[in-house]
Amino acid sequence: MVLVFAENNAGKFKKAAFEAVSYGKKIANQLSCDCAALVIGDASSAGELGVYGADKVLNINDASFADFDAQNYVAAIAEVSNNIGAKLIIVSHSSTGRSLVGGLAARMNAAVISGANALPTLDDGFHVSKNVFSGKGIANFSLNTDVKIISLMGNSIQPENMGAEVSVEHVSVAPGNGRVKVVERKTVSGTVPLPEAELVVSAGRGMGGPDKWGIIDDLANSIGATTACSRPVADTGWRPHHEHVGQTGVAIRPNLYIAIGISGAIQHLAGVSSSKTIVVINKDADAPFFKNADYGVVADLFDVVPKLTEAIKAFKAVNA
Amino acid sequence: MKILVCVSRTPETTANISFSGDNSQLDTNGLQYIMNPYDEWYALVRALELKEQVGGSVSIINVGEAENDPVIRKGLAIGADEAIRIDAKPTSSLFVAKEIAAYAKDQGFDLIMLGKESIDYNGSLIGGMLAELMALPYISYATSMDLNGNTATLNREIEGGTEICEVETPFVLSAAKGMAEQRIPNMRGIMMAKRKPLNVVPSAGSDNLENVSSYQVVSKDRNIKILDPENMEELVRLLHEEAKVI
Numbered sequence: 001m002v003l004v005f006a007e008n009n010a011g012k013f014k015k016a017a018f019e020a021v022s023y024g025k026k027i028a029n030q031l032s033c034d035c036a037a038l039v040i041g042d043a044s045s046a047g048e049l050g051v052y053g054a055d056k057v058l059n060i061n062d063a064s065f066a067d068f069d070a071q072n073y074v075a076a077i078a079e080v081s082n083n084i085g086a087k088l089i090i091v092s093h094s095s096t097g098r099s100l101v102g103g104l105a106a107r108m109n110a111a112v113i114s115g116a117n118a119l120p121t122l123d124d125g126f127h128v129s130k131n132v133f134s135g136k137g138i139a140n141f142s143l144n145t146d147v148k149i150i151s152l153m154g155n156s157i158q159p160e161n162m163g164a165e166v167s168v169e170h171v172s173v174a175p176g177n178g179r180v181k182v183v184e185r186k187t188v189s190g191t192v193p194l195p196e197a198e199l200v201v202s203a204g205r206g207m208g209g210p211d212k213w214g215i216i217d218d219l220a221n222s223i224g225a226t227t228a229c230s231r232p233v234a235d236t237g238w239r240p241h242h243e244h245v246g247q248t249g250v251a252i253r254p255n256l257y258i259a260i261g262i263s264g265a266i267q268h269l270a271g272v273s274s275s276k277t278i279v280v281i282n283k284d285a286d287a288p289f290f291k292n293a294d295y296g297v298v299a300d301l302f303d304v305v306p307k308l309t310e311a312i313k314a315f316k317a318v319n320a
Numbered sequence: 321m322k323i324l325v326c327v328s329r330t331p332e333t334t335a336n337i338s339f340s341g342d343n344s345q346l347d348t349n350g351l352q353y354i355m356n357p358y359d360e361w362y363a364l365v366r367a368l369e370l371k372e373q374v375g376g377s378v379s380i381i382n383v384g385e386a387e388n389d390p391v392i393r394k395g396l397a398i399g400a401d402e403a404i405r406i407d408a409k410p411t412s413s414l415f416v417a418k419e420i421a422a423y424a425k426d427q428g429f430d431l432i433m434l435g436k437e438s439i440d441y442n443g444s445l446i447g448g449m450l451a452e453l454m455a456l457p458y459i460s461y462a463t464s465m466d467l468n469g470n471t472a473t474l475n476r477e478i479e480g481g482t483e484i485c486e487v488e489t490p491f492v493l494s495a496a497k498g499m500a501e502q503r504i505p506n507m508r509g510i511m512m513a514k515r516k517p518l519n520v521v522p523s524a525g526s527d528n529l530e531n532v533s534s535y536q537v538v539s540k541d542r543n544i545k546i547l548d549p550e551n552m553e554e555l556v557r558l559l560h561e562e563a564k565v566i
């Protein structure tokens with residue numbers, strides 16, 4: 001059995017949960033076993049996990065898990081895994097998944113890879129790859145225990161329609177011990193969080209100051225992109241910290257990364273160079289970023305960004 | 321307040337990464353090393369600030385061989401009181417966590433801190449492992465922490481937002497940006513670091529459950545097309561038809 005922990009937020013599943021389920025189902029097919037999804041909390045829409053490949057959905061709905069406490073969640077997932085005899089546990093490599101993956105490995109004394117970027121190869125042992133050295137290399141891990149644990153990097157595979165709605169089966173586990181008390185949760189609604197974003201518009205010190213970001217927001221809105229920034233921009237408070245991408249910020253791998261007024265320092269590239277397509281807008285033709293881009297525009301960003309936004313709007317008007 | 325900060329040694333951020341021996345290992349030729357920035361800038365500095373506030377001690381711990389000593393000394397120069405190096409080659413995350421847990425379990429630490437990930441393997445694993453091995457609560461991706469007696473109030477990053485939570489010491493915390501500001505060691509700190517204890521302790525002989533079988537360099541070869549700034553319609557067409565991203 002493959003067990004996928006499908007993260008939800010007040011009963012809603014994000015794309016990362018569907019990716020993890022499809023990933024789990026594909027491995028289950030290779031191993032000729034079933035794929036079960038585990039939902040902690042509100043499972044009212046969990047049946048749809050079946051569409052993405054879950055053969056069944058297990059649900060723990062117990063008030064002692066209402067607050068996120070990594071230790072409690074680890075214990076609960078491990079207990080379910082043991083009960084169903086899972087050989088592989090998969091979580092998303094999200095903030096939540098990252099808080100769990102190490103604890104799970106320690107509790108189950110299992111081999112682990114965090115941030116896997118592809119399906120495993122099973123012909124000679126169990127090998128899975130991940131990006132290392134902040135995107136500069138790829139390492140192929142060999143997982144050498146009976147039970148194995150993987151956290152799956154976002155955007156590594158696409159969710160696929162692999163089945164139909166399934167019913168939700170309630171399971172009970174030892175209640176959580178409630179040592180961590182959540183006082184408040186603040187989530188930004190509306191925009192896709194950076195690690196999950198497929199389209200990202202990012203700007204750097206070339207913006208000259210915090211008051212000119214309107215053109216960046218306009219461009220981002222025109223394609224439904226999430227905004228990001230370089231480190232000095234976040235350090236000087238022009239933009240919030242959670243937008244900082246790079247080696248010491250968020251590492252992302254969107255389909256499209258548009259870098260505006262960013263020079264392309266190696267630490268910046270380390271966090272964004274896995275992006276599928278990179279567009280660079282910079283007035284300096286010698287900016288290092290042009291060596292790592294698919295499309296380049298050498299121009300003043302204040303001229304060219306509004307033009308790009310207009311061109312996109314015109315395109316969308318015709319192709320909507 | 322007795323604080324333990326786990327620090328790792330990583331290649332410096334501008335290092336070019338290559339692999340040797342049939343791509344079976346990192347080519348360390350000419351590599352310069354630093355203390356993992358998350359451990360240094362956020363975990364260690366916040367630990368020192370807490371000590372300055374409420375008293376106590378800050379120990380740093382590293383699993384590694386003697387080649388790690390310069391990086392460990394830097395931690396002492398920034399202000400840690402003592403250092404422990406567990407003398408072993410750090411071969412996997414669970415190995416490192418088991419070694420640290422074996423050392424720390426009887427030492428009565430009130431707080432164990434580390435950075436949210438290391439910039440080499442980007443694993444984010446050790447904090448959660450340590451918490452589990454030591455049966456302590458784990459707060460990950462904390463961007464701030466305030467102490468009131470034994471109760472800590474923390475801000476942490478969650479999917480698309482932030483969370484404020486409370487927990488009693490002892491616990492394990494992984495630190496993210498916002499927790500503290502980098503401190504540059506001064507001359508006095510560097511001199512004092514030479515006299516501070518760096519205790520080398522033997523490995524507990526933990527096992528390895530996974531290993532890296534091969535590496536490859538990510539090729540950064542992109543063939544850039546330079547576009548006319550007056551013709552953004554062409555860029556939009558290429559993004560749609562060629563790159564197929566919009």
Ligand SMILES: Cc1cc2nc3c(=O)[nH]c(=O)nc-3n(C[C@H](O)[C@H](O)[C@H](O)COP(=O)(O)OP(=O)(O)OC[C@H]3O[C@@H](n4cnc5c(N)ncnc54)[C@H](O)[C@@H]3O)c2cc1C
Nearest residue numbers: 204205206230231246247248249261262263267268283301
């Ligand atoms: C240990 C360490 C870790 C780091 N981690 C990160 C990290 O995670 N992320 C990160 O981003 N950085 C990181 N850095 C910093 C990094 O080295 C660079 O300093 C930083 O990325 C530069 O940001 P920038 O490109 O916005 O600014 P700059 O390098 O100043 O570049 C600004 C660019 O804007 C262009 N420009 C200016 N005006 C215009 C205009 N009107 N129109 C068009 N173009 C214009 C300029 O030609 C220039 O190329 C790190 C550094 C260190 C030492």
